[in-house]
Amino acid sequence: MHQIKRKLPGFWFTLPSLTLTVVLGVYPILWAMRFMFFDYQGFGAERFVGFANFDRLFSDREFGTSVANTFVYAGGKLALTLPLSLLLAVLLNRAFRGRNLLRAIYFLPTIISASVMSIVFFILFNSYNGVINQFLLKLGVIDDSIAWLGPDKAMLTAILIAVWGAVGNYMLLFIAGLQGIPADVYESASLDGANGAQKFWFITIPMLGPVLQMVMMLAIINSLKGYESIMVLTEGGPIGKTEVMFLYVYKLFFPISTSGSSDVQQIGYGSAVGFATAVIVGVVTLVYFAASKRLNRLY
Amino acid sequence: MTVKAYELRRQVARSTSKHRWGPGLGKLALWAFLIGMAAALLFPIVIAFLGSFKSNAELTAGATFLPSEWHFSNYGEVWEQAHFSTYTWNSAFISVFSTIGTLLIASLAAYAVDRMDFLGKKTYVILQSATMFISIGAVVLRPQFELMVNLGLHTSLWSVILILISGHASTFFILLSFMKGIPKDLDESAMIDGCSRLWTYSRIILPLLAPGLGVAGLFAFRHAWNEYILPLVFTMSQPNLQVLTVGLAGLRYGISSAAQTHYMMAGACLSILPLLLAYVLANKSFMQMTAGSVKG
Numbered sequence: 001m002h003q004i005k006r007k008l009p010g011f012w013f014t015l016p017s018l019t020l021t022v023v024l025g026v027y028p029i030l031w032a033m034r035f036m037f038f039d040y041q042g043f044g045a046e047r048f049v050g051f052a053n054f055d056r057l058f059s060d061r062e063f064g065t066s067v068a069n070t071f072v073y074a075g076g077k078l079a080l081t082l083p084l085s086l087l088l089a090v091l092l093n094r095a096f097r098g099r100n101l102l103r104a105i106y107f108l109p110t111i112i113s114a115s116v117m118s119i120v121f122f123i124l125f126n127s128y129n130g131v132i133n134q135f136l137l138k139l140g141v142i143d144d145s146i147a148w149l150g151p152d153k154a155m156l157t158a159i160l161i162a163v164w165g166a167v168g169n170y171m172l173l174f175i176a177g178l179q180g181i182p183a184d185v186y187e188s189a190s191l192d193g194a195n196g197a198q199k200f201w202f203i204t205i206p207m208l209g210p211v212l213q214m215v216m217m218l219a220i221i222n223s224l225k226g227y228e229s230i231m232v233l234t235e236g237g238p239i240g241k242t243e244v245m246f247l248y249v250y251k252l253f254f255p256i257s258t259s260g261s262s263d264v265q266q267i268g269y270g271s272a273v274g275f276a277t278a279v280i281v282g283v284v285t286l287v288y289f290a291a292s293k294r295l296n297r298l299y
Numbered sequence: 300m301t302v303k304a305y306e307l308r309r310q311v312a313r314s315t316s317k318h319r320w321g322p323g324l325g326k327l328a329l330w331a332f333l334i335g336m337a338a339a340l341l342f343p344i345v346i347a348f349l350g351s352f353k354s355n356a357e358l359t360a361g362a363t364f365l366p367s368e369w370h371f372s373n374y375g376e377v378w379e380q381a382h383f384s385t386y387t388w389n390s391a392f393i394s395v396f397s398t399i400g401t402l403l404i405a406s407l408a409a410y411a412v413d414r415m416d417f418l419g420k421k422t423y424v425i426l427q428s429a430t431m432f433i434s435i436g437a438v439v440l441r442p443q444f445e446l447m448v449n450l451g452l453h454t455s456l457w458s459v460i461l462i463l464i465s466g467h468a469s470t471f472f473i474l475l476s477f478m479k480g481i482p483k484d485l486d487e488s489a490m491i492d493g494c495s496r497l498w499t500y501s502r503i504i505l506p507l508l509a510p511g512l513g514v515a516g517l518f519a520f521r522h523a524w525n526e527y528i529l530p531l532v533f534t535m536s537q538p539n540l541q542v543l544t545v546g547l548a549g550l551r552y553g554i555s556s557a558a559q560t561h562y563m564m565a566g567a568c569l570s571i572l573p574l575l576l577a578y579v580l581a582n583k584s585f586m587q588m589t590a591g592s593v594k595g
Contacts, residue, residue, distance in 0.1 A: 009496045010417030017408035017467065018423060023446065024465035025430050028439035091333065104582045105337045108344070111578050111585060113525035115544045116570045119551065119563055120347045129361035131346050164340065172586055225434050228527050232548050250437035254532060267441065274438035281434065 036272035042265035053272035063273060065240060066248040067280065069155070073230075073244055074223035076159040081166045082219065088167065089174030090204065103175075107168035114165055118232035121161050125149055149234060154242045158230050162223070170215060177211030178204070213292045220288055224281050245277045344571070350564035358560040373565040381562050383569055385539060386546035390570075393456050393530070393542060394523040397463035401519045402474075402512055405467045409474040410500050414486065427468045440532050447533075456540055459530050463523050470515045477511030478504075514584050517577070521585075524574060543570040 036053055040046040057063060092103055109117070124131045125148035133145045148157045185207065189199050205212070227246040230236065235256055236243035252270030255263045350358055351373055353366040377383050408427075412420060447458035485507070486499045494502075505512070527544040534540040541549070547566045550559060578585055 007415075007417045010411040010415030010420065013411035013415070013496070013500075014408045014417070014420075014423055016404045017427075017471065020404065020461070020465040020467070021426060021430060024443055024462055025439075026426075027446075028442040029433070029435060031442035032435055032438045088333075088336065091329065102333055102337060103586070104578075106340060107582070107586055108578065109340055111521055111574050112344075112571050113527065113544050115525070115527035116547055116567050117343065119547055120343055120567050122551070123350075123358075123560055123563060124343055124346060129359060131361065134361050164343070168340070221432065225436075227436075232527070246434075246436040249435075250528070253437050253441055254535075271435075271438055274435035278433060278435045282432075285432070 032271040032274055034271075035268050036275050038268040038271075040267040042267055046268070049268065053269050054276075056269060057272055057276055060273075062240065062243070063245070063248060063276075066236075066243045066245040069240075069242065070224060070244040070246075072155060073159060073162070073242070074220065076155075077162045077166065077223045078216075078219055080159065080163045081170055082216070084163070085167045085170035086174050088171045089178055090200065092171070093175055093178045103172075106171055109165050109167070110169040112165075114226075114229040115232045117165065118161065118229045121157075122149070122233055125157055149238070151238045151241050154234050154238060158233060158242050161229055161233065162226065165229070166219075166222075170219060173211070173215045173218075174208070177208050177215070180211070181207045209296070216292070217285065217288060221281060221285060224284065245273075245280070249274045249277060347564050347567050347571075351561070351568045353561060353564070355559060355561040358564070359558075370561070373561050374569065377562045377565040377569065381550065381559075381566065382538070382546060383543070383566055386541055386543045387569065389456060389530075389540060390524055390542040390544075391573075393459050393463065394520050396457075397460045397523045398516050398519045400460065400464040401467045401470050402516055404464060405470040405474050405515070406505065406508060406512065407500070408471055409478045410504050413475060413478040414483070415496075427471055430466070430468045437528065437532075440529065444533065453533070454537065454540075456530075456534075459533050462529060463526065467519075470519055473515045473518070474508065474511050477508055477515075481507045514587055517581065517584055520577075521574060 035046075037048060037050060038046045039049045039052070088106060092099055092106075125133075127133060127145050127147040127149065130148070132148065133142070136142045137145070147153060181204065185203055186199055189203055194202070225246060227244050227250065230242050230244060231247055231250065234242045236247050236251070249270055252266045252273060255265065349364065349366060352369045352371065353363070353373075354368065354370050357363060357367060408423075411417065412424060443462055444453060444458075447453040447461075450458075452458040452461070481504065486503050489499045489503055490496070525544065526542075527548070530542045531545045531548075534542070534545060538546075543566075547563065547570055550563050550566060
């Protein structure tokens, strides 16, 4: 009895947090895991269909395309963001005049709403009168206007916008990691005649290991999940070229009438697709986790 | 090696490290790169700011950098006619209350997890970290909406606020790491003097947690202010409840047929402005937050 009494206060203090997490966080997931076995259009009768939604999922071309697009989007974003932000971090980790100002400027995009900036970018990337085309034309880099939001370039544009918003964030995470590397290591390497590139490959990268792994993990999950910016910029178009999987799930639940797909809510199928996307993100995370563990042993 | 020799080597190392950036040309290229990056990142913000003072005709024609004529009235029009006064108020409302709620609930939980022993503590912590990794996307919005209908909250912004507060896992972990930095003797001696846990929490823990609450609060506020999809879904049919992000995106499909680019630019600047001001005043705290999450 005394034991229980002693343990009660801690329970009361976490109760508000626990209640909200269970009701608004856990319950919706269980709800989806039930409805993925049903056919339900948001109103009227719900019908148990077993694994029919998953049969449909495996033959759903649109879903397949959206998964492929997600990997292109996330891969492109990571391939540009991580090296660039690491480079900036290494450069800004040294003391010089103007360093703090530069850091503040690089970090600035990360505090601004992705949806607001996507509206601005939508205007800037306009092929007919957009500032970006006019700027490039004037510089003579291009001869004709580029259809930045057309079928060929829309994904590239979406990736560039994502990189714009993410570079500062990862730069700062890398700087935090770099500050954990003792200066002595670099000093003794200099004495042994190591040059800048050698120091980077043989000291910075290995010593940054744990931080690098955590940041990469964060970056992978974030870039697979992000769809807000694309939703505002292109709504997944044109002709599905920028449709990522989380946007596809969104549209099944909340049909966007202008996008041409059906206007009927597909709760059951949407739940199945949502579950599948969670599994895909989970598998990627686990694969990354296993790979980085093996890398650890190599070093 | 003697101590003196070691000192000498360090000095040599230091003197060479001063020139790590190399002389002349290399340094110039480096500065060109750093400034080029800064220009590229600032470019869209500067263009949006300048564009917000142009007339719609000038924006549609393109071709100018500075406004040929400064239309300060764009802001007044977007504030009044495009309902941005309502949007701003709604954004402020959900951001302020969800930030307060998030900090309160997460700090209570962080206090309990760090200082008390209770049944299911481990499960609780695992549950909180799981919510940060598992995501099924927009699916959750539907059951959340149904819950709010049952609670009779679907026609008010409190539904959005409650859902924003429910996502307090990251705030919890941030506050937990700050909590570990507060010496235990302080609240233990208060408890020995007969103070209740709640008193200890509100009079001793919370004041000492202030720096943590400050940065975590900034983070939560930014998240709420910038959130788009959640308020969009909950206020689709209720324009008077819409927030800045939703209202701005709505301008793309404006009531009038012609695109109102000047309103979109001014609206975007209005939406950014509060956070921009906070960032200018407290950019160290914003950055400390991000950096701190690595160590946490």
